Amino acid sequence: xxxxxxxxxxxxxxxxxxxxxxxxxxxxxxxxxxxxxxxxxxxxxxxxxxxxxxxxxxxxxxxxxxxxxxxxxxxxxxxxxxxxxxxxxxxxxxxxxxxxxxxxxxxxxxxxxxxxxxxxxxxxxxxxxxxxxxxxxxxxxxxxxxxxxxxxxxxxxxxxxxxxxxxxxxxxxxxxxxxxxxxxxxxxxxxxxxxxxxxxxxxxxxxxxxxxxxxxxxxxxxxxxxxxxxxxxxxxxxxxxxxxxxxxxxxxxxxxxxxxxxxxxxxxxxxxxxxxxxxxxxxxxxxxxxxxxxxxxxxxxxxxxxxxxxxxxxxxxxxxxxxxxxxxxxxxxxxxxxxxxxxxxxxxxxxxxxxxxxxxxxxxxxxxxxxxxxxxxxxxxxxxxxxxxxxxxxxxxxxxxxxxxxxxxxxxxxxxxxxxxx
Amino acid sequence: xxxxxxxxxxxxxxxxxxxxxxxxxxxxxxxxxxxxxxxxxxxxxxxxxxxxxxxxxxxxxxxxxxxxxxxxxxxxxxxxxxxxxxxxxxxxxxxxxxxxxxxxxxxxxxxxxxxxxxxxxxxxxxxxxxxxxxxxxxxxxxxxxxxxxxxxxxxxxxxxxxxxxxxxxxxxxxxxxxxxxxxxxxxxxxxxxxxxxxxxxxxxxxxxxxxxxxxxxxxxxxxxxxxxxxxxxxxxxxxxxxxxxxxxxxxxxxxxxxxxxxxxxxxxxxxxxxxxxxxxxxxxxxxxxxxxx
Numbered sequence: 001x002x003x004x005x006x007x008x009x010x011x012x013x014x015x016x017x018x019x020x021x022x023x024x025x026x027x028x029x030x031x032x033x034x035x036x037x038x039x040x041x042x043x044x045x046x047x048x049x050x051x052x053x054x055x056x057x058x059x060x061x062x063x064x065x066x067x068x069x070x071x072x073x074x075x076x077x078x079x080x081x082x083x084x085x086x087x088x089x090x091x092x093x094x095x096x097x098x099x100x101x102x103x104x105x106x107x108x109x110x111x112x113x114x115x116x117x118x119x120x121x122x123x124x125x126x127x128x129x130x131x132x133x134x135x136x137x138x139x140x141x142x143x144x145x146x147x148x149x150x151x152x153x154x155x156x157x158x159x160x161x162x163x164x165x166x167x168x169x170x171x172x173x174x175x176x177x178x179x180x181x182x183x184x185x186x187x188x189x190x191x192x193x194x195x196x197x198x199x200x201x202x203x204x205x206x207x208x209x210x211x212x213x214x215x216x217x218x219x220x221x222x223x224x225x226x227x228x229x230x231x232x233x234x235x236x237x238x239x240x241x242x243x244x245x246x247x248x249x250x251x252x253x254x255x256x257x258x259x260x261x262x263x264x265x266x267x268x269x270x271x272x273x274x275x276x277x278x279x280x281x282x283x284x285x286x287x288x289x290x291x292x293x294x295x296x297x298x299x300x301x302x303x304x305x306x307x308x309x310x311x312x313x314x315x316x317x318x319x320x321x322x323x324x325x326x327x328x329x330x331x332x333x334x335x336x337x338x339x340x341x342x343x344x345x346x347x348x349x350x351x352x353x354x355x356x357x358x359x360x361x362x363x364x365x366x367x368x369x370x371x372x373x374x375x376x377x378x379x380x381x382x383x384x385x386x387x388x389x390x391x392x393x394x395x396x397x398x399x400x401x402x403x404x405x406x407x408x409x410x411x412x413x414x415x416x417x418x419x420x421x422x
Numbered sequence: 423x424x425x426x427x428x429x430x431x432x433x434x435x436x437x438x439x440x441x442x443x444x445x446x447x448x449x450x451x452x453x454x455x456x457x458x459x460x461x462x463x464x465x466x467x468x469x470x471x472x473x474x475x476x477x478x479x480x481x482x483x484x485x486x487x488x489x490x491x492x493x494x495x496x497x498x499x500x501x502x503x504x505x506x507x508x509x510x511x512x513x514x515x516x517x518x519x520x521x522x523x524x525x526x527x528x529x530x531x532x533x534x535x536x537x538x539x540x541x542x543x544x545x546x547x548x549x550x551x552x553x554x555x556x557x558x559x560x561x562x563x564x565x566x567x568x569x570x571x572x573x574x575x576x577x578x579x580x581x582x583x584x585x586x587x588x589x590x591x592x593x594x595x596x597x598x599x600x601x602x603x604x605x606x607x608x609x610x611x612x613x614x615x616x617x618x619x620x621x622x623x624x625x626x627x628x629x630x631x632x633x634x635x636x637x638x639x640x641x642x643x644x645x646x647x648x649x650x651x652x653x654x655x656x657x658x659x660x661x662x663x664x665x666x667x668x669x670x671x672x673x674x675x676x677x678x679x680x681x682x683x684x685x686x687x688x689x690x691x692x693x694x695x696x697x698x699x700x701x702x703x704x705x706x707x708x709x710x711x712x713x714x715x
Contacts, residue, residue, distance in 0.1 A: 003519040194503035202492045202520035
């Protein structure tokens with residue numbers, strides 16, 4: 001088994017394609033880490049605020065200037081020919097038989113609607129200010145707040161969490177797809193080159209089958225490790241460069257996250273990782289790994305019946321479609337109700353499905369130890385079943401070159417079983 | 423001694439191999455012969471433990487094989503089974519390491535066999551760059567590198583030119599001398615005839631004939647007279663078949679008595695001739711004709 005694993009890992013990582021891919025990955029990570037510098041180099045004005053020159057009544061202009069609209073800078077300026085020529089990204093707002101917004105290029109509708117909203121709001125405020133006493137005006141402008149009384153406070157769901165869950169589901173989907181299929185393709189390659197026939201004279205089919213599972217897992221860890229190394233290296237370089245100040249400014253400017261600290265070191269100092277969060281991540285990883293292992297097992301067993309690489313597409317194609325269906329299914333059920341008592345809740349106990357649904361539940365609610373244990377036990381039992389039956393089916397598959405395919409061989413096997421019973 | 427006793431393999435109602443028995447001692451070569459789909463590869467796979475047998479026993483040195491000794495067998499599959507993108511050295515090392523061999527011994531063995539086949543220069547070449555014949559030689563090295571006691575050669579002559587066929591025959595003689603048990607299958611009956619000691623001929627999984635090849639030939643009544651003449655011979659009493667090969671004529675006669683009468687005739691004519699036993703190929707041809715009839 002040790003030699004099988006060593007050989008597979010070496011073949012996977014020490015080839016031109018993987019080396020090139022990892023170099024590109026490193027460059028990409030560095031690119032992200034120094035994205036502010038890249039933007040500065042390629043298009044320095046990209047992150048500048050939108051400038052709107054305002055040539056309107058004094059009162060309107062002062063109200064605009066007071067508004068402090070995020071991402072927009074209002075500048076009082078009289079209309080002239082050269083104004084927009086010198087600033088192609090700027091707009092000019094003025095009044096001439098109605099409000100006009102002049103620009104070098106067509107302005108997106110949502111920007112126009114935004115400015116229309118601002119003007120409406122200003123007009124209403126000005127009119128009300130003229131008509132009402134300051135007290136009445138205060139009362140009318142009072143902000144109405146709506147409080148949501150939640151019965152089930154166990155679930156915490158906001159747009160950030162939903163985004164996070166979307167990211168988790170997508171990451172899990174692509175991880176399981178890429179790693180489990182690469183193991184299956186390795187089996188198909190070894191079978192189609194008949195190398196398996198030689199290997200199986202030295203190791204049992206069970207050992208070979210298990211080695212493929214271990215290789216699949218190890219590949220994930222090694223690839224994650226490489227990525228982590230890239231991030232750490234790029235991060236260190238960034239610290240040496242400017243302690244990460246530029247990147248943090250960019251993140252804040254783009255509203256990706258709100259970071260109060262100025263440098264990476266300050267950020268690490270103030271970073272507090274809660275114990276519950278570590279436990280959450282631990283269980284998410286367990287469910288992810290179990291799910292990928294299960295998927296790998298099924299895919300490798302199916303692949304063992306594939307005689308050539310052309311046939312692989314016919315069998316794996318529908319399999320990917322099923323996975324895609326499961327992915328969208330998981331996304332559609334990403335609501336508090338579905339996750340706490342709907343279909344998502346039940347799916348979090350089903351083997352394979354739980355690798356998507358249980359992590360989602362863990363991210364939005366407190367899942368009891370009993371539920372976690374039950375889901376884990378079901379998964380382990382199911383995996384044990386595949387593990388006990390898998391190698392013998394696998395052995396039959398890898399030595400079958402009849403091109404009957406998985407279903408054909410399984411049909412024949414079932415027919416034989418029925419005949420035996422008769 | 424390798425003994426196979428009443429070995430059978432069924433795939434549902436279909437027969438893979440039925441009631442196959444043979445014994446082969448150390449330093450002997452067994453020819454497992456038969457047409458395509460006759461059960462040769464199934465037999466080899468059962469011997470190697472790749473597939474389970476339905477019935478019967480496989481014994482080595484009197485003990486039933488449990489396949490725990492992975493170094494007992496060396497196997498050359500019928501088809502190319504090497505990973506084309508690997509270097510010769512890496513491929514041999516990989517398969518040998520799976521047999522739990524030490525790197526030092528693998529290196530020694532690899533160098534020895536590369537030198538034996540005079541292909542040392544390909545040690546670091548990629549398998550994909552090798553000719554068909556050299557690829558086959560590398561496969562043979564993979565089968566021999568762990569010094570197995572029983573060697574299975576499934577269609578070993580495929581892709582070999584005359585020079586390599588001669589080299590392969592020389593190899594078999596060497597392995598025989600070393601006391602190895604050899605099981606060989608081939609469709610090139612003429613080439614393996616002088617190589618095998620025992621034969622089993624399979625047809626659709628069933629044994630058609632088996633035994634010591636020399637004894638089988640002797641027992642066979644028909645004889646072949648080869649005359650160094652191109653003259654036409656007419657079918658006569660006792661002559662079964664006449665074949666012209668180059669400037670020689672082959673007369674196949676019914677039995678030894680008739681053969682002797684022709685020999686006397688040729689001696690009087692002072693013709694150059696030789697008397698031979700029936701060839702393996704002819705035996706097989708006759709067996710197949712009998713089965714068709």
